[in-house]
Amino acid sequence: MVDVVIVPATRGQLGVLPGHVATIAELKPGIMSVHDGNGVTKYFVSSGFAFVHANSFADIIAVEAVPLDRIDASLVQKGLAEFTQKVNSASTDLEKAEAQIGVDVQSALNSP
Amino acid sequence: MDIMWDLGRREREEGVKMSAPMPFWRAAGMTYITYSNICANLVRNCLKEPHKAEALNREKVHFAISTWKDGKAEKPVIRSDLAED
Numbered sequence: 001m002v003d004v005v006i007v008p009a010t011r012g013q014l015g016v017l018p019g020h021v022a023t024i025a026e027l028k029p030g031i032m033s034v035h036d037g038n039g040v041t042k043y044f045v046s047s048g049f050a051f052v053h054a055n056s057f058a059d060i061i062a063v064e065a066v067p068l069d070r071i072d073a074s075l076v077q078k079g080l081a082e083f084t085q086k087v088n089s090a091s092t093d094l095e096k097a098e099a100q101i102g103v104d105v106q107s108a109l110n111s112p
Numbered sequence: 113m114d115i116m117w118d119l120g121r122r123e124r125e126e127g128v129k130m131s132a133p134m135p136f137w138r139a140a141g142m143t144y145i146t147y148s149n150i151c152a153n154l155v156r157n158c159l160k161e162p163h164k165a166e167a168l169n170r171e172k173v174h175f176a177i178s179t180w181k182d183g184k185a186e187k188p189v190i191r192s193d194l195a196e197d
Contacts, residue, residue: 011132029151046151063152064167066159075158097140098150105154 002036005058007050008108014050016058023052029108031068032060042068044109071109080106 005016008030014023026049033042048062083102090096119130137147156167172193178185 010135029155044155046155047148063148064155066155066163066167070159070163072158072160072164079154079158093140094142097137097142100136101147101150102154105151106158109155109158 002034004035007032016052018056020052022054025050029105076106076109
């Protein structure tokens with residue numbers, strides 16, 4: 001059992017402690033942190049869901065969840081510049097949406 | 113207990129909005145799966161090696177697709193990211 005898990009829900013940071021009410025939360029791209037007696041372990045989750053069960057178990061479902069030290073900051077900066085430019089030059093709704101997703105994810109990756 | 117879960121009642125009678133606004137990607141016609149896979153691909157492309165190559169490997173697909181016509185399957189088309197042998 002850990003002390004608390006903080007997940008990046010679409011509605012804001014969600015802190016889950018033992019005894020938390022059963023919850024389903026959609027996650028946005030961002031950092032989740034697991035706090036226990038030994039300190040904090042952080043992961044970047046690409047998107048997904050957090051399922052908190054009534055018995056104090058929580059499942060975090062994500063397509064990609066990586067420890068922060070695996071992220072290459074220079075690639076993030078390049079991506080951020082590229083997608084910021086794409087948002088402005090995009091024509092169709094779909095292209096705009098894809099570029100906006102790019103900006104959102106790259107900004108989130110840039111945050112730690 | 114019934115009242116706790118009847119979210120429809122709160123919307124109807126108290127005028128409280130119980131749902132979130134539609135995300136921009138859904139408004140543009142994208143499904144959640146497409147959105148989630150795009151996010152995952154963006155994260156994979158920002159990783160250091162060798163993690164990046166390992167992660168991008170997860171995107172590879174290999175499948176056969178066949179269209180049906182007049183109740184019969186036509187010749188399957190194979191779509192693959194794996195090396196041709």
